[in-house]
Amino acid sequence: MPLDVNFLVGGEAGQGIQTIGFVLGKTMARGGLHVFTDQDYESRIRGGHNFFRVRVKDEEVKAHNEKLDILIALNKETVELHKNDMKENGIVILDGQALKMDAGTPGFVDVPLEKLAVEAAENKIMSNSVAVGAVLGLVGYDFEILADVLRWHFAKNTEKIQEDNVRAARAGYDYAAERIPKGFTKISRAASDGKRMFINGNEALSLGAMAAGCKFLAAYPMTPTTPILEFMADKGRDYNIAVLQPEDEIAAINMIVGAAYTGVRTMTATSGSGFALMVEGIGLAGITETPIVVVLGERAGPAVGLPTRTEQGELLFAIRTGTGEFPRAVMTPATAEDAFYLTAKAFNLAEKYQTPVIILTDTHLANSYNDVSKFDLKQIKIDRGALLTNAEAVKLTDYKRHQVTESGVSPRALPMQSRALVVTDSDEHDEYGHMTESAEIRTRQVIKRLKKYSGLKSEMGQPRFHEMPDAELTLIGWGSTYGAIKEASEMLKKEGAANNVLHFSEVWPFPVETVAPILQNSRKSIVIENNATGQFAHLIRGETGHKVSGTINKFDGRPISPSFILNELRKGVV
Amino acid sequence: MVRASEQPALTVQDYLSPVENQWCPGCGNFGILRAVKKALAELKLEPHQVLFVSGIGQAGKFPHYLKCNLLNELHGRALPAAVAAKIVNPELTVIAVGGDGDGYGEGGNHFLNAMLRNVNITYLVHDNQVYGLTKGQASPTSDRGFVTKTTPTGAWEPINPMALAIACNASFIARSYSANTEHLVKMVKMAIQHKGFSLVDIFQPCVTYNKVNTYQFYQTHLYKLDDEEGYDPTDRIAAFNKSLEWGEKIPIGLFYRAERPVFEENLQAARGEPLVKQKLDPMKFETLLDEYI
Numbered sequence: 057m058p059l060d061v062n063f064l065v066g067g068e069a070g071q072g073i074q075t076i077g078f079v080l081g082k083t084m085a086r087g088g089l090h091v092f093t094d095q096d097y098e099s100r101i102r103g104g105h106n107f108f109r110v111r112v113k114d115e116e117v118k119a120h121n122e123k124l125d126i127l128i129a130l131n132k133e134t135v136e137l138h139k140n141d142m143k144e145n146g147i148v149i150l151d152g153q154a155l156k157m158d159a160g161t162p163g164f165v166d167v168p169l170e171k172l173a174v175e176a177a178e179n180k181i182m183s184n185s186v187a188v189g190a191v192l193g194l195v196g197y198d199f200e201i202l203a204d205v206l207r208w209h210f211a212k213n214t215e216k217i218q219e220d221n222v223r224a225a226r227a228g229y230d231y232a233a234e235r236i237p238k239g240f241t242k243i244s245r246a247a248s249d250g251k252r253m254f255i256n257g258n259e260a261l262s263l264g265a266m267a268a269g270c271k272f273l274a275a276y277p278m279t280p281t282t283p284i285l286e287f288m289a290d291k292g293r294d295y296n297i298a299v300l301q302p303e304d305e306i307a308a309i310n311m312i313v314g315a316a317y318t319g320v321r322t323m324t325a326t327s328g329s330g331f332a333l334m335v336e337g338i339g340l341a342g343i344t345e346t347p348i349v350v351v352l353g354e355r356a357g358p359a360v361g362l363p364t365r366t367e368q369g370e371l372l373f374a375i376r377t378g379t380g381e382f383p384r385a386v387m388t389p390a391t392a393e394d395a396f397y398l399t400a401k402a403f404n405l406a407e408k409y410q411t412p413v414i415i416l417t418d419t420h421l422a423n424s425y426n427d428v429s430k431f432d433l434k435q436i437k438i439d440r441g442a443l444l445t446n447a448e449a450v451k452l453t454d455y456k457r458h459q460v461t462e463s464g465v466s467p468r469a470l471p472m473q474s475r476a477l478v479v480t481d482s483d484e485h486d487e488y489g490h491m492t493e494s495a496e497i498r499t500r501q502v503i504k505r506l507k508k509y510s511g512l513k514s515e516m517g518q519p520r521f522h523e524m525p526d527a528e529l530t531l532i533g534w535g536s537t538y539g540a541i542k543e544a545s546e547m548l549k550k551e552g553a554a555n556n557v558l559h560f561s562e563v564w565p566f567p568v569e570t571v572a573p574i575l576q577n578s579r580k581s582i583v584i585e586n587n588a589t590g591q592f593a594h595l596i597r598g599e600t601g602h603k604v605s606g607t608i609n610k611f612d613g614r615p616i617s618p619s620f621i622l623n624e625l626r627k628g629v630v
Numbered sequence: 631m632v633r634a635s636e637q638p639a640l641t642v643q644d645y646l647s648p649v650e651n652q653w654c655p656g657c658g659n660f661g662i663l664r665a666v667k668k669a670l671a672e673l674k675l676e677p678h679q680v681l682f683v684s685g686i687g688q689a690g691k692f693p694h695y696l697k698c699n700l701l702n703e704l705h706g707r708a709l710p711a712a713v714a715a716k717i718v719n720p721e722l723t724v725i726a727v728g729g730d731g732d733g734y735g736e737g738g739n740h741f742l743n744a745m746l747r748n749v750n751i752t753y754l755v756h757d758n759q760v761y762g763l764t765k766g767q768a769s770p771t772s773d774r775g776f777v778t779k780t781t782p783t784g785a786w787e788p789i790n791p792m793a794l795a796i797a798c799n800a801s802f803i804a805r806s807y808s809a810n811t812e813h814l815v816k817m818v819k820m821a822i823q824h825k826g827f828s829l830v831d832i833f834q835p836c837v838t839y840n841k842v843n844t845y846q847f848y849q850t851h852l853y854k855l856d857d858e859e860g861y862d863p864t865d866r867i868a869a870f871n872k873s874l875e876w877g878e879k880i881p882i883g884l885f886y887r888a889e890r891p892v893f894e895e896n897l898q899a900a901r902g903e904p905l906v907k908q909k910l911d912p913m914k915f916e917t918l919l920d921e922y923i
Contacts, residue, residue: 253922269910298899303743307710314711319906436912471699475678481702
């Protein structure tokens with residue numbers, strides 16, 4: 057039987073849930089297994105209920121699952137909240153003494169986490185490593201992989217701390233190994249070498265930006281994209297990337313416009329409310345034809361909403377953003393791989409078309425770890441479009457930054473690259489960049505800017521289309537829901553219901569020519585979105601005239617899972 | 631590149647712009663334009679070596695009337711863009727320019743933080759104590775009681791940009807007057823030559839909408855700190871006391887100067903070759919990717 061085991065680590069904020077979950081996932085991935093994790097936490101630093109879910113399979117996995125095989129409960133509440141999620145033979149690991157709980161209950165495995173930690177490493181804090189060890193002991197996994205991962209995870213600490221953690225994990229491992237319930241699932245390392253990256257969406261996106269040559273990032277901390285700012289502030293020191301935390305999002309967007317105008321590749325990252333503050337600046341990039349990349353990590357709005365939770369509520373906000381009209385592209389990465397490659401692509405598009413590119417992610421993608429093939433840097437080609445070389449720039453006479461051209465893209469010189477003056481304006485301007493009130497010039501400049509859409513359109517990647525013969529149904533989605541929709545589709549197929557999946561990672565400009573015929577040939581089309589109003593269904597209607605048969609929406613701040621989709625379909629809602 | 635000393639002398643003619651000027655006849659801005667051209671020429675800064683970043687308002691149009699690189703920004707947002715431009719290319723002389731409404735109102739938060747950050751740029755504020763482009767509303771520096779269409783019972787408490795700058799420990803704080811070309815040229819030159827953030831607040835009579843703070847008003851009330859015996863612009867407390875003077879006598883000149891570390895030199899990435907000149911090479915991230923395996 058194929059392997060599909062689901063773990064959940066739950067407890068209060070500050071108990072080390074993320075460490076346990078991450079180390080567990082990483083250890084499985086290092087052993088060549090496939091792993092998808094997701095996180096659920098509250099907007100607080102201590103207390104509350106948080107969890108980290110780790111799903112392990114022996115084939116590719118891109119979605120989470122609610123039903124649990126092993127629950128690691130760091131507090132009583134976790135048991136209460138998740139007992140109904142347990143599979144029939146599921147196991148709850150807990151420290152009965154520490155939690156003052158009767159560990160004699162069937163399905164409970166009592167592991168004295170704190171006691172073992174103190175015995176093995178003279179430190180209660182190491183109980184997290186005891187917990188990971190215990191989990192792996194129960195499933196009989198190769199301990200040495202865990203030992204290596206712990207040493208790697210604590211590499212910045214002293215060797216003593218590393219080895220104390222390994223000893224603590226060993227104690228948990230050995231303790232649990234003697235208490236394996238009869239017939240409990242075993243997990244063995246895979247035959248493959250495990251040389252895959254274990255990475256979340258935020259990290260993959262940051263690496264994509266760095267590989268693409270981002271040299272300046274200004275961002276104001278905001279969940280879920282704060283880790284991008286932190287990551288690049290840290291790594292930027294080694295790779296010459298200027299990273300700034302300015303006074304607000306308005307400063308951030310105007311800073312990246314200033315840096316991009318001067319000549320470097322730039323990016324900012326925020327969430328919906330921060331993006332709202334940036335909107336005027338995005339229009340500025342539009343009219344001054346300045347290439348910028350803006351990451352909008354959606355969370356559940358409006359306003360502050362559910363700040364640590366996921367949603368897809370800003371699709372139309374991103375696509376329609378700005379005052380006035382100007383071209384832009386919107387990427388909606390579905391996976392960590394997409395987050396890397398599409399971010400790199402976004403930098404090329406921004407420079408080739410001298411206009412803003414928005415990368416629309418969400419909390420679910422940002423925080424979910426997944427194992428992926430090592431990103432291929434050879435695929436990252438830097439294309440700076442009409443940016444002039446120094447040799448070309450020195451030959452300029454009578455330079456016009458906003459010269460009207462066939463493609464709408466003007467040759468781009470940089471200040472001080474030569475004697476040519478680079479003039480641009482947030483006001484409507486003539487070809488030189490000086491402000492104008494002329495109706496004719498205004499009309500020419502608007503047409504020039506919007507012309508860039510035809511080039512942009514030709515560059516947009518096509519949606520993923522998984523077609524089955526005699527499909528009764530086409531499941532449609534965009535962004536982080538891909539894994540869940542794809543898995544739901546496969547489950548449906550197993551039940552005998554042939555279906556297609558049509559999924560978008562690049563939504564704007566909308567690929568009308570590809571999509572319209574697919575939709576016309578679909579018997580029934582269902583759009584699945586993490587929002588309440590079906591924004592993508594509206595977009596499809598607006599762009600193709602096709603009215604979809606129905607929508608499945610989830611807007612409780614939690615991500616869409618395969619079983620949620622199946623349940624909704626079964627309810628006959630659609 | 632040609633070194634400054636080998637170049638023929640520059641004159642104000644070298645900064646002539648082909649753009650038609652839209653300011654009202656008699657506007658104080660003309661004096662600022664004249665003085666800035668003169669300052670640039672005297673500093674031997676050629677048009678292509680200078681980047682002006684301006685906001686919106688009558689002052690925001692300023693760089694269009696001058697030959698230079700120009701990013702005419704949004705209302706209130708010149709400073710963040712100017713700061714970033716300097717960080718990625720420190721070889722550029724970066725001058726932000728705007729009015730009192732643009733810089734002290736709409737862009738107030740950026741003003742505070744630009745002073746704290748101390749990036750090596752110059753900020754010229756055309757301070758006419760009124761909104762010109764939107765036709766005569768009260769501005770952040772309008773005197774208390776200043777009656778306009780939006781403040782029929784008189785403007786409320788004005789901002790004191792000098793005091794604010796001293797509180798933020800801005801490293802160069804000066805005030806000048808558009809009709810005193812000699813003084814203004816001196817202040818602008820000192821500001822550009824100062825290493826760190828330099829503020830020059832420039833009184834500039836609005837002949838159309840401000841009937842209080844007129845040429846006459848300034849001629850009567852202004853005096854030069856240079857003429858004040860024993861004034862020490864490195865004494866922050868003394869500078870703060872001067873900044874509170876408003877009434878019969880209003881000081882212009884260098885209020886305060888401090889040696890402070892410059893932000894960009896503390897930014898590891900911006901220390902070596904200017905970021906704009908660095909080669910982009912995806913392959914150098916190979917080892918970083920390996921950290922995720």
